[in-house]
Amino acid sequence: MTNSLPDRLTKMGWNEIANHLEALLEDAARDSLSYSAFLDTLLSLEEKGKADRALKNRLQQSxxxxxxxxxxxxxxxxxxxxxxxxxxxxxxxxxxxxxxxxxxxxxxxxxxxxxxxxxxxxxxxxxxxxxxxxxxxxxxxxxxxxxxxxxxxxxxxxxxxxxxxxxxxxxxxxxxxxxxxxxxxxxxxxxxxxxxxxxxxxxxxxxxxxxxxxxxxxxxxxxxxxxxxxxRGESYRLREKKKAGFVFKATETAVNEENHRS
CATH class of the missing domain: 3.40.50.300 (P-loop containing nucleotide triphosphate hydrolases)
Structure with missing residues (x-):
């Protein structure tokens, strides 16, 4: 494999292909992939990588x-x-x-x-x-x-x-x-x-x-x-505390009365 290929791919923004190129070539040779099937594998990998990075960025920005x-x-x-x-x-x-x-x-x-x-x-x-x-x-x-x-x-x-x-x-x-x-x-x-x-x-x-x-x-x-x-309903947090026996009856009554008024 030409050493400059990963660098050239990285410069073009095809990072996923660059990072996995050697393994991809080995798999293609082992499985005797056609040119079109190999190209589809490359593009699918790159598309998924870009989508994952974009999702990560959107989550961070959110x-x-x-x-x-x-x-x-x-x-x-x-x-x-x-x-x-x-x-x-x-x-x-x-x-x-x-x-x-x-x-x-x-x-x-x-x-x-x-x-x-x-x-x-x-x-x-x-x-x-x-x-x-x-x-x-x-x-x-x-x-x-x-x-x-x-x-x-x-x-x-x-x-x-x-x-x-x-x-x-x-x-x-x-x-x-x-x-x-x-x-x-x-x-x-x-x-x-x-x-x-x-x-x-x-x-x-x-x-x-x-x-x-x-x-x-x-x-x-x-x-x-x-x-x-x-x-309109009971508090999830109070439900969990009640399960653990941490909520007094008076507190439960007060919360339920407030919910009925809402």
Whole structure:
């Protein structure tokens, strides 16, 4: 084998073929592969390598805190959820239509799990995503305002196919952050998808952003093209603690009463 072949392949960006060329040639000779079959093997290897690297890059850029899937979500524990409807959202590739997804419900019912799982499935399909918690959003918004760099901040949150805002409403927003959120929602309207998880009902969003008119403007754009999932059920985390005998009866009663009020 000519020593320069791997180097030439690497320079052309065909890294997978370059890294495995010697073994590929040996296999081809052993199996008496035709030229077309050998070429197909080379191209398939390179295509898979490029796809794997691209997926890795998209996952890194997304800032997903962890990988979650629908297969390890216990739908039987949350009967208020329609599994088929959730899977249809993925099958129809909601980012193609810039559709928004809202998961609403009390703490611990699986909102974040579902949001991360759906986002992960879309990343695997080639979409770009960015995941931020409400706290991270507020911190980055504050930093951008202090540096006078809000345009870059808004651009960063509008250029991805999917923006995931987790735990929205966990902390109240100041007027500057709320206005930045409106800018982001407005610029993404009918151009990019937003996924939001929140334990606050939409009727409480005026309290979260501190301005009823602002909340209305945000909700008007979010809900126009959206799928909303209201989850009513027991907390997964409390279920596991109850199994271990760590939850007192009074705590269980209080949580169930709160869920019934939601």
């Amino acid at each position: 800032r997903l805190p962890q990988i979650k899937t629908l297969d390890n979500f216990d739908f039987t524990f949350q009967p208020s959820l329609d599994e088929k409807r959730i899977r249809d959202v993925i099958a129809r590739e909601f980012p193609r239509d810039a559709q928004n997804i809202l998961f609403l419900g009390p703490p611990g019912v699986g909102k974040t799990h579902l949001a991360l799982a759906i986002t992960y499935e879309m990343i695997k399909k080639g979409y770009r995503a960015l995941c931020l918690t409400s706290h991270e959003f507020l911190e980055k918004a504050k930093e951008a305002m202090e540096k006078g760099d809000t345009k870059r901040f808004v651009r960063m949150l509008t250029k991805t196919d999917i923006l995931l805002l987790d735990e929205f409403g966990f902390e109240p927003m100041d007027s500057h952050s709320a206005n930045l959120l409106l800018q982001i929602v407005a610029q993404r309207y009918e151009r990019g998808s937003i996924i939001i998880t929140s334990n606050r009902s939409v009727s409480e969003w005026a309290e979260i952003v501190g301005n009823a008119a602002l909340a209305t403007a945000i909700l008007d754009r979010l809900l126009h093209h959206s799928k909303a999932f209201q989850i």
